[in-house]
Amino acid sequence: MQNIEELGKIVSKSNALFMIDCVTSIAGTEILFDDWNIDFSYAGSQKCLASPPGLSPCAMSEKAYQYIKNRKTKPSSWYLDLTLVNDYWNKEHIPQYTVAVSSIYALYESLRLLEEEGIENRWTRHKVNAEKLRKGLSEIELNLPISTEDRLDQLTVVTKPDHIDDVEFRNKLIYDYNIEIGRGLGDFAGKVSRIGLMGESCKSEYVDLILDVFSKEI
Numbered sequence: 001m002q003n004i005e006e007l008g009k010i011v012s013k014s015n016a017l018f019m020i021d022c023v024t025s026i027a028g029t030e031i032l033f034d035d036w037n038i039d040f041s042y043a044g045s046q047k048c049l050a051s052p053p054g055l056s057p058c059a060m061s062e063k064a065y066q067y068i069k070n071r072k073t074k075p076s077s078w079y080l081d082l083t084l085v086n087d088y089w090n091k092e093h094i095p096q097y098t099v100a101v102s103s104i105y106a107l108y109e110s111l112r113l114l115e116e117e118g119i120e121n122r123w124t125r126h127k128v129n130a131e132k133l134r135k136g137l138s139e140i141e142l143n144l145p146i147s148t149e150d151r152l153d154q155l156t157v158v159t160k161p162d163h164i165d166d167v168e169f170r171n172k173l174i175y176d177y178n179i180e181i182g183r184g185l186g187d188f189a190g191k192v193s194r195i196g197l198m199g200e201s202c203k204s205e206y207v208d209l210i211l212d213v214f215s216k217e218i
């Protein structure tokens with residue numbers, strides 16, 4: 001978990017623009033876009049929003065919008081040119097491509113479910129289930145390498161004991177139990193497992209299941 005509020009204060013004293021990746025955070029944890037001086041953020045529909053993959057909700061500050069509008073060099077890729085999206089959003093309504101309407105209907109439905117649950121309740125659900133998972137993993141004497149204050153509720157990193165082969169273990173989970181967990185990345189490759197509890201997968205009974213499987217297989 002990054003301390004975005006503090007970083008935002010530092011960036012706001014400069015001319016720099018502040019961009020954050022909210023793919024895991026959106027709907028799983030509080031994000032105060034304006035209060036934390038964020039200029040641009042992008043997210044994904046498929047994690048804590050619990051919608052099918054394919055859409056990337058974005059937000060931008062007035063400062064970021066003016067920067068994009070006035071930039072002197074064109075973006076190198078057509079796909080990332082937000083001025084084209086803007087031409088569609090504004091009153092001229094110039095279409096650039098076919099909008100993925102079915103994905104938007106799906107997102108609408110997932111937002112309706114989010115409203116029904118309540119956003120604060122959804123944050124709490126992620127917190128409560130993550131706490132239960134961390135407690136259970138500690139009880140089977142597995143090590144959680146991330147310090148308490150840096151932990152993210154949506155993703156739990158757990159050290160893999162030396163006698164367990166990473167690939168073999170993850171394949172066993174998929175084929176025998178229908179559970180997919182992540183591998184470590186970069187310096188953590190082969191050393192940790194990453195367990196995601198996001199959106200629909202963030203349920204107490206799934207935490208019970210994974211703890212059961214970990215205590216049997218490790």
Ligand SMILES: *Cc1c(COP(=O)(O)O)cnc(C)c1O
Nearest residue numbers: 021022023024025044046047053
């Ligand atoms: C999952 C994730 C991504 C990747 O998102 P995709 O839509 O799967 O490409 C990027 N950033 C963060 C923080 C994520 O959790």
